[in-house]
Amino acid sequence: MASTVKRGLPILDLSKADDPAQKAELLGELREALFQIGFLYIKGHGVSPSTISDLVKLLPPLFNQPTEAKAALSKKNSPHFLGYSGYAEEVTLGEKDLREQFDLATELPVIYAPSAHKPQNGNSSTTSGRDFSKLYWRLRGPNQWPSEAHVPGFRTAFTRYHDAVQELSYRFVHLVEEAFGIPAGTFDAFFSKAASAGNAVVPKKYVPPQHRIKLIRYPPSPTSDSSARSQGVGAHKDSSGWLTFLYQVGREEGLQVLSPDGDWISAPPIEDTFVVNFGNAFEAATEGAVKATVHRVLVCPTYTMPEAPVLILFKAPSSTSNPRYSIPFFQGLPLDITVSEIQSYIPLSVRRLRRDSEGSAHGAVSSFLDPRWDSLGESQLRKWIRSHEDVARTWYGDDVADFYLQ
Numbered sequence: 498m499a500s501t502v503k504r505g506l507p508i509l510d511l512s513k514a515d516d517p518a519q520k521a522e523l524l525g526e527l528r529e530a531l532f533q534i535g536f537l538y539i540k541g542h543g544v545s546p547s548t549i550s551d552l553v554k555l556l557p558p559l560f561n562q563p564t565e566a567k568a569a570l571s572k573k574n575s576p577h578f579l580g581y582s583g584y585a586e587e588v589t590l591g592e593k594d595l596r597e598q599f600d601l602a603t604e605l606p607v608i609y610a611p612s613a614h615k616p617q618n619g620n621s622s623t624t625s626g627r628d629f630s631k632l633y634w635r636l637r638g639p640n641q642w643p644s645e646a647h648v649p650g651f652r653t654a655f656t657r658y659h660d661a662v663q664e665l666s667y668r669f670v671h672l673v674e675e676a677f678g679i680p681a682g683t684f685d686a687f688f689s690k691a692a693s694a695g696n697a698v699v700p701k702k703y704v705p706p707q708h709r710i711k712l713i714r715y716p717p718s719p720t721s722d723s724s725a726r727s728q729g730v731g732a733h734k735d736s737s738g739w740l741t742f743l744y745q746v747g748r749e750e751g752l753q754v755l756s757p758d759g760d761w762i763s764a765p766p767i768e769d770t771f772v773v774n775f776g777n778a779f780e781a782a783t784e785g786a787v788k789a790t791v792h793r794v795l796v797c798p799t800y801t802m803p804e805a806p807v808l809i810l811f812k813a814p815s816s817t818s819n820p821r822y823s824i825p826f827f828q829g830l831p832l833d834i835t836v837s838e839i840q841s842y843i844p845l846s847v848r849r850l851r852r853d854s855e856g857s858a859h860g861a862v863s864s865f866l867d868p869r870w871d872s873l874g875e876s877q878l879r880k881w882i883r884s885h886e887d888v889a890r891t892w893y894g895d896d897v898a899d900f901y902l903q
């Protein structure tokens with residue numbers, strides 16, 4: 498296992514899926530990546546270059562808006578924790594994250610209904626019997642869009658990017674299912690798509706999930722001491738969703754991945770690729786067979802050599818003065834889904850592959866398995882409240898905030 502990781506993080510070419518002669522090879526590579534490191538690059542992903550560049554070129558104007566315009570989009574306005582957070586407003590592992598970000602999501606209306614146990618819109622065919630007075634439904638709701646005057650074309654470019662990466666994420670999940678040896682489409686029910694024929698599980702109807710996309714800017718490190726790289730975002734497992742599809746903009750490095758041996762491996766930007774990793778829910782669903790791999794971003798004040806020498810041929814050294822931008826897409830799951838429900842979709846043959854966590858730097862299986870947090874929505878609410886206490890106190894009140902902050 499270690500030998501694979503030491504060769505560098507795997508790069509999988511998804512276009513092999515279209516060629517019957519190459520598909521088996523791709524699925525073999527995917528199985529290895531899933532069970533050995535849980536962190537990989539994909540190329541041949543099918544998202545058009547213009548869809549990516551149309552959003553990427555709006556990142557400087559988005560972040561360079563006047564301070565008041567950004568403040569007007571603050572997450573503090575949003576019970577859904579959607580909007581802008583300023584530089585160093587978030588904390589990971591007790592330390593400030595030196596980045597600023599816009600949190601956006603699939604554009605969806607409010608569904609939370611505090612005094613009702615049934616949806617008020619009468620759309621009972623997909624949602625019957627659901628209790629929308631549960632507080633975690635309040636996480637779901639519309640975006641705060643920047644104004645056309647400040648960032649012209651933003652909503653159109655963002656929506657096109659969202660839709661394309663959503664499509665990629667669904668296609669990729671089908672490959673994961675095949676790599677697991679279960680029918681492609683088994684997890685379609687989570688995304689409110691009709692499950693494919695041949696799926697033995699009778700799918701429950703879920704409310705379509707809301708995917709979240711962060712647009713992040715890491716300013717260059719404030720220190721010129723190259724040994725003192727600062728925390729862009731502290732070591733963490735992704736907790737927002739099922740899978741993460743990260744686009745790293747430009748050439749600025751900083752992303753690092755914790756290997757099972759406890760070494761930090763660089764995950765530099767590679768042109769025309771997305772990085773894929775797995776969230777806490779995926780780790781919990783597979784009982785740790787696929788890890789929610791720990792990663793972090795260190796902001797570099799000076800150029801550091803990438804670990805894979807071949808990359809140097811294709812890259813100019815990073816400049817010290819460029820900010821680093823990145824765009825993670827967190828594939829959402831229905832908020833009322835429970836760990837045991839998700840697990841019922843995963844065959845025992847996969848769950849048995851759990852590596853012994855003892856002695857592994859990946860540590861024990863996610864706290865998402867904690868029975869106190871019955872549904873995904875419950876664990877998401879806890880996560881958002883813990884990272885944005887001010888938003889929580891404003892919109893959810895002190896009792897709720899105190900409960901989840903304990």
Ligand SMILES: O=C(O)CCC(=O)C(=O)O
Nearest residue numbers: 713730735752794823825
């Ligand atoms: O900026 C990056 O490259 C990674 C960001 C990340 O891991 C996160 O926001 O969860």
Ligand SMILES: [Fe+2]
Nearest residue numbers: 733734735792
């Ligand atoms: Fe992350």
